[in-house]
Amino acid sequence: MSEFSGTGALIRLIVRRDRLLLPIWMALPPLFVVVVVAAFVSLYPTAASQQMLAAQIVNSPGFVALLGPVLSPTLGGLTAWRSSLFASLIVAGASALTVIRHTRADEETGRSELLSSGAIGRRAPLSASLVVTLGVDLVLAALCTAGLVAFGLPVAGSVALGLSFAAIGWMFAALAGVAVQLTESSGAARGIAGAFFVLFYLLNAVSDANEPSGRSWLSWISPFGWMHLVQPFANEQWAVFALFLGAVIVLIAMAYALSSRRDVGAGILKPRLGPARASPRLRGPLALAWRLHRRPLLAWAAVFAVYGVMIGYLAKTSTNLLASNAQLANLFAHFGGASAYTDALLTFSLTFLGWIAGAYAITATLRLQTEEAEGRVDQVLAAAVSRLRWAMSNLALVVIGTAVVLAAFGLPAGLAYGLSTGNVGYELPRVLVAALVYLPAVWVVAGIAMALYGLVPRLAFVSWGVLGAFLLVELIGETLHASQSILNISPFNHVPAVLVSGVSVVPLVSLTLAALILTIVGLIGFQRRSIGR
């Protein structure tokens, strides 16, 4: 067992290092689930109304593809339907990132070298990161279950739903365990995990669109499909968890097998050589910023584009459905009014994408902080580059990058939708504009990140909390009819729903101004403070 010795010590180290992250990750999905249940209870208090809503959703392939099927026309079924995507995004993302952070990222920075020279077995780092991740997923499942039971939902269903969240987390932890063996860079490992998330999600979306009951053979391909096959609150299929467990065991075995075939710090895939000289274009801070932003930007844009095609295509398949229905109108009310069902569906997707683009804006803006924390900025600023020029070069790519990402969704979505309705000339510009009006709100998020970075770089990560707060405000507001003044906190609440009610300029201008002011505040702070690691 010497290969595993030291695992316990490493587990304590991980818990100590992530003492802030782990509780947040554990608390978010249960919190979300509780908010969703509360919302449904307040909006659809009777069993009859819940049944009607469920029936309408099942008949809306677009919604089913986006969020999954409603497997049971009850409060529990609706809750499972509404919370599955968001919860799995958080759980899968956090699980994969935690494993990568404590394996490959440590190897990349050389931290694990120090550790593995101690009485630490070859397999201890992977084992420790898996133990912590799988453990946290279980705690989170228990919390979700407790929250659901507290609202009086059936225990069996609550356990099944909570466990299905944990299961998806386990899958992605194990998958990340394999990914980190393959590449030398933690960024590439995160890319692999992210690509699998998108792939599985899309596979499942296609499957759900074809068979809204969520029981097509295609469901067996994607772990997201397995989550539906568990059928929480409907007819719980506990055997499906064996499928999860089997896949997790196979993946972990694979990770261990691969890890014993490689050196510490090396990956199974060998890195390619680079050019001996820089191209003539690589000559200023802007060119450098482009090199640093390029790869993640292209990856984000690709995901947004695939999503756009899917939404554009699905929107058409559901146009036949009449949305003049009062109950459905109620559901869509918060999107700006019950107009055409497709427009509402597109607007719904856009809201979701606005938040995701906000997340991209934060990662892109905080690249400034990464560069400073890693000490790379010293050499740039010690050359003939002013602080302002360096910061602005990166911010220019944030501005352009967020536009690229949103257009990467809007263009294919509009095109696919236009092609399916036979009116590209009308739909394409409309959908593209509807996507691009999210830019000012996304820039506000970037501005918040910049202001925090410029003034107190230690607290720059708080921008994630702010984005989370905006999300929460919208989610609660959307269903609990919170007062307008609370809703107005979120910049996304000011984005005009172009497809439903047309463009309004005033909010866009004021959001842009707010973003500009925040950025300037950040830049002034950055100019005046010391640069430090």
Add this chain to the structure above:
Amino acid sequence: MSLIEIENLTKYYGKTLALSDVDLTVEEGEIFGFIGPNGAGKTTTLRILLGLLRKNAGRVSVLGADPWRDAVALHRRLAYVPGEVSLWPNLSGGEVIDLLSRLRGGFDRSRRDELVERFKFDPTKPCRTYSTGNRQKVALIAAFVSDVELFILDEPTLGLDPLMEAVFRDCVREVRQAGKTVLLSSHILAEVEALCDRISIINAGTIVESGTLTELRHLTRMSVSVETAHPVTGLSELPGVHDVRVDGAHAHINVDAGAINRVLEHLTPFDVRTLTSAPPTLEDLFLRHYELPTGDGAR
């Protein structure tokens, strides 16, 4: 002309005092050694000279300008090698060399190729895969290709092997030959002794000694070993003689500068067979003039 002037420089990190009333002057065309143990405040001083850190008090002038206000204009005229070189993982070493020297305002391609050759550096690998020594080479090559007046080097040989250290010393001497000025921070005393015209020793944020190596050597002792026909006696009574160890025909002493002649006169009657003397090393100076700090100092 003084290229760097520092007067009463004081810097706090929060409540921790990192530099206290530091005075330092670097003259044009010299190699100036800035030595001290880890955490003494070397890097902090250099980063203030580059305008990366704010100072709390004192006056700093580099090439006649204020490094905080005139950073960009100033940086066109100097090259910096950080103590801990961190590079962009997805760029190749060659790309980073070119980029950094272009950011400073262009470089001579043949000089660049010559340096890559001399440092035996493979510029095609992604920076992620370089060892500490190789990352150091990237920063050194990028600095030495630049046609600048001042080189600020922060512990530049950390991680270099002895062969590369020799290449580095040649490069430093070449730029001095060309009339450039070098500020070299180090805790490797042999390096400072081999290269520097003048040095300042910093400890716990305070300058404890400054001067030429010769001047500083007068502050310390010469070590003398002697073998005689008859056992030596009476050494301990001589003024300026310390640490006497006599073992039969062998004697070992440390002698103050200035007392050596009297010691030789004393030894002659004992019939000297062999005598070796070693000049005081910087290490002696180092150890004698301050106790190595035990607590955490500044960075």
